[in-house]
Amino acid sequence: MLRCLRVLPARVTRNFSRCCSNYVARMRFINKLKEDEGACLTALESGDVFLYHTLAPLLRKTQQGVFQLPLLPFKDLEGILNRLGKDGSMVKDSVLITCTEQNRALFCLDVGELDQRAVEKECGGNFVDLRKAFFTLRGEEAPLVARGQALLRWHQGNGFCSASGKPTTRNQAGSQRVCHSNGLIYYPKMSPVIITLVSDGKRCLLARQASFPRGMFSALAGFCDMGETLEETLRREVAEEVGLEVVSVRYSGSQHWPFPQSSFMVACHATVSPGNTQVDVDHEELEEARWFTLEEIRAALKLRTPPRDPRDQPPTIWVPPSYAIAHQLIREWVDDQEHPYDGK
Ligand SMILES: NC(=O)C1=CN([C@@H]2O[C@H](COP(=O)(O)OP(=O)(O)OC[C@H]3O[C@@H](n4cnc5c(N)ncnc54)[C@H](OP(=O)(O)O)[C@@H]3O)[C@@H](O)[C@H]2O)C=CC1
Ligand SMILES: [Mg+2]
Structure with a gap:
C-alpha cells in the first residue's frame, strides 16, 4: 500500500548560480572527448594526469602539512615512465576524469605494473589507501580520487565480454568498453x-x-x-x-x-x-x-x-x-x- 507514502517537495533548492559561466561549453567539451578519439588524445597530450598504484591514489604533502593530489602534465609523466624503463606511450591508457574551467583535461592512470617506491620517489609523494585519501583531501579533490578509482576499478574488472567471453576494448576517454565480436557496449556501473x-x-x-x-x-x-x-x-x-x-x-x-x-x-x-x-x-x-x-x-x-x-x-x-x-x-x-x- 504505497498510497499512504507522501513524497514531500525538496526543501532546499540547489543554487547553481555561482558555477562558472562557461559550464555549458565545458560539459559539451567533455562530451566531445568521450566521442572523438582524436580530440581526446590531443586533450590528453595538453592535459594533466593523476596516478594510482593498484588503485591507491598518489598524494603529496605540502610544507604546510596539507595533502594534495599531484597533477602531472602529460610530457612530465612520459619522462617519468621513460626513466623507470617503461614505454612513455603507457600514458595513453589514462582515463578521462573531467576538465578545468580553462578546458584543460584531467585524466588518471594506474601504474600498478611499476615498482611503487620508484614511482613515489620520481613523483615526490606516496600512494595511500583510497579511504585515507578520501578523508584527507580537501574540497573537490576527494570526489575526484573516488571517481578515478571507480573508473579504473571498472576497467580492470571488465576486460572481457560476459556474453562472448572475448576481450573488450576501451575508447580513448575510458567512458565505455566494446566487444567487437557482438557489438555489445559496456558502461561503468x-x-x-x-x-x-x-x-x-x-x-x-x-x-x-x-x-x-x-x-x-x-x-x-x-x-x-x-x-x-x-x-x-x-x-x-x-x-x-x-x-x-x-x-x-x-x-x-x-x-x-x-x-x-x-x-x-x-x-x-x-x-x-x-x-x-x-x-x-x-x-x-x-x-x-x-x-x-x-x-x-x-x-x-x-x-x-x-x-x-x-x-x-x-x-x-x-x-x-x-x-x-x-x-x-x-x-x-x-x-x-x-x-x-x-x-x-
Ligand atoms: N555515504 C554514506 O554516508 C554512507 C554510505 N553507506 C554505503 O551504503 C551501501 C549500502 O549499505 P548497506 O547497509 O550495507 O546495504 P544493505 O542494507 O542493502 O545490505 C548489504 C547487503 O545487501 C546485499 N546486496 C544487494 N545488492 C547489492 C549490491 N548491488 N552490492 C552489494 N551488496 C548487495 C548484500 O547481501 P548478500 O551478500 O547477502 O547478498 C549485502 O551484504 C554500502 O556500500 C555502504 O558503504 C552506508 C551508510 C552511510
Ligand atoms: Mg543496510
Whole structure:
C-alpha cells in the first residue's frame, strides 16, 4: 500500500548560480572527448594526469602539512615512465576524469605494473589507501580520487565480454568498453543505494553495523532491488532493518560512494508516525539501532575525529564525517529541529 507514502517537495533548492559561466561549453567539451578519439588524445597530450598504484591514489604533502593530489602534465609523466624503463606511450591508457574551467583535461592512470617506491620517489609523494585519501583531501579533490578509482576499478574488472567471453576494448576517454565480436557496449556501473534518516518528529533513528568503527552510528542504508523505485526501496529497507513503517519521504541529495565499490547514494529524510516508533532490529544486518534526541545528536556532531575511549568504558557516540552524505542528513535534521519548516 504505497498510497499512504507522501513524497514531500525538496526543501532546499540547489543554487547553481555561482558555477562558472562557461559550464555549458565545458560539459559539451567533455562530451566531445568521450566521442572523438582524436580530440581526446590531443586533450590528453595538453592535459594533466593523476596516478594510482593498484588503485591507491598518489598524494603529496605540502610544507604546510596539507595533502594534495599531484597533477602531472602529460610530457612530465612520459619522462617519468621513460626513466623507470617503461614505454612513455603507457600514458595513453589514462582515463578521462573531467576538465578545468580553462578546458584543460584531467585524466588518471594506474601504474600498478611499476615498482611503487620508484614511482613515489620520481613523483615526490606516496600512494595511500583510497579511504585515507578520501578523508584527507580537501574540497573537490576527494570526489575526484573516488571517481578515478571507480573508473579504473571498472576497467580492470571488465576486460572481457560476459556474453562472448572475448576481450573488450576501451575508447580513448575510458567512458565505455566494446566487444567487437557482438557489438555489445559496456558502461561503468554503479549500484543505487537509498540512505535515509528516519525521524518521529522529535528524535532521529541511527543504526550501526557490527563492522562500523566503535561508537559510530549512521543513517539506514540499503541497495535498490531490480525494478524498485527509490521510495519503495526506502520503505522496504526501513521495514526490513528496524521494523518501522515510513509515512513520508523528502529528498535531500546524492553522492557517489566508492566503498567498498561504486554506490550511487540517494539521501532522503523520512518520517514515521509518533504512534509507530517501536524499533525491532534485524540483527542479521545491524548490531544496534535506536532513537537519538536532539541533544545527543548535537554532542555527536561536535566530535571531529573518532573518540579514543578506553576499551572498558562505553563508547562515545559519533557520526560519519562531513564528506559522507549521512552527515549531511544528520545536520539537516538538526537544522529542521531548530528551525521548523512551515511548508512555504
Ligand atoms: N555515504 C554514506 O554516508 C554512507 C554510505 N553507506 C554505503 O551504503 C551501501 C549500502 O549499505 P548497506 O547497509 O550495507 O546495504 P544493505 O542494507 O542493502 O545490505 C548489504 C547487503 O545487501 C546485499 N546486496 C544487494 N545488492 C547489492 C549490491 N548491488 N552490492 C552489494 N551488496 C548487495 C548484500 O547481501 P548478500 O551478500 O547477502 O547478498 C549485502 O551484504 C554500502 O556500500 C555502504 O558503504 C552506508 C551508510 C552511510
Ligand atoms: Mg543496510
